Amino acid sequence: MKKLVIVSLGIIGFILMLSPWILILFGRNQLHDHDIPEQEQLVEGAHKQRVLVIFPHPDDEVTVAGTLMKLKDEGHEIQMVCLTRGEKGNSAGIADEVTLARLRTDEMQKAAELIGADGLHLKNYPDSGLEKMGLDSLKEIIRNLIKEINPDVLISYDSKVGLYGHPDHRLTGQAVEEVFLENKGFPDFTPEEMYQVTLCKKQVKLALKLSSGFQKNYPDDSTLGLPQPDFSIKTQAYFPRTLDVIQAHQSQQAVLKDLMPFHDKVPTWIYSRVFDREYFREVKPTVEKK
Template sequence: MKKLLIVSLGIIGVILVLSPWILILFGRNQLHDHDIPQQEQLVDDREKHLILAIFPHPDDEVTVSGTLMKLKEEGHEIQMVCLTRGEKGKSSGIEDEVELAKLRTVEMKNAAELIGADHLHLLDYPDSGLEKVGLDSLKKIVGELIAEVDPDVLISYDSKVGLYGHPDHRLTGRAVEEVFLEKRGMDGFTPQEMFQVTLCKKQIKIALKLSSSFQKNYPEDPKQGLPRPDFSINTRKFFPRTLQVMQAHQTQQEVLKDLMPFHDKVPTWIYSRIFDREYFREVK
């Protein structure tokens, strides 16, 4: 009887030890397309680069924060652009847009500090109003920013969907992409590479089940969906700080649950091994 009890306890112990790793393997299989190559670096670190990440809203940087932290650790300079103050993001219940813009400005500054950005360019164009600004004007704004900063590498949203279909996202991605493709190689235009944050098919499938933003805005026609990633970047080491960046955006916690569902219920050491990479498409 005693031997049977010892064996039973041993089996229970093995199950308890293995169960988190089974969860991790299951999560990875559900979340990642394993035919997409994984890279350790976004750019070659033998030469130091100036990286300019351009997004429309405070909290958009969360999608690439692990990669930005990694680039900073590798010795590259990181500058970030936020085109709006996010005054329309009222998921917290704050209706006063002036107050919300002030709060989200502080949140964005805190997030940039956590990432280790060398400079944050906080602009004040209308949230959910970049279509009224217009593509030509937005391209001029982006072109002037690039001329001011002289970056080597650009990061932004894709030009087809804007991650999940937000018009500001899509228009920002399109403006940055068109400026890059039109001016690349010209005298005085310094960016040599551009990368767009995107998702793999499995992530899109899960997002369409869990995220109200995806369900509301993502194109029904798969051909109109996100561009296929060229590669992913391993960001596991920086996941705890990525959570801190998310938490810095206190007014947007309900929205950010869509980005990383159940992150507040699963231990970080497990979650970081499931959400351990960020996907990119290179603009060529």
């Protein structure tokens, strides 16, 4: 009987040891399309590149924080643009927009430091007001930023949805994409590559079940949804630092928990192995300029 108890306890212990790995495998299967290629690097080659990241709000950079930190460790230069101060993002109950803008500016600066950005360009265009400015005005702003910073690589949102449907996201992605496509190949236009953060189909499906932001804003017509990723970048090693970036945005914790559910409840070593990659689409001109 004693031997039977010892064997039974051993089996139970073995199952308990395996259970986190079963959870990880289950989570990966639920979150990732395994037919999408994985890349070790966003930017190929050893030559140092200047990467310009353009997003509308403080905290948008969380979606690519792992990739940015990896690029920095690989020796590339990271320049970040935030078009607004996020004064409409009142998820923490701070009604005064001036106070909230100041707070979110400080949070964005701390996040950029954690990522290791070489430069942070904070603009003051109206949060949730880029649509009123008009696409042409936004494109002119983007052109001027590119001319000022002279990047080799651009990163932004997609032009179809803007990740989950926020108009500022979509318009920013559209403006950057159109400027890139209209100007790539001209002698005075430095960017050679552009990438858009996106999600795979399984992530979208899960987000529509768990995320109120997706449920509210994501298009019902699947043909109008996010562009299919071309590849993913493995970012597991940078996930603990990505959590630090998330924590830097204290005023937006409710929103970020919606974006990355249960990240504050599941052990990091497990969560990092489930959310272990970031997805991108490469923007390519249909016809190269001569």
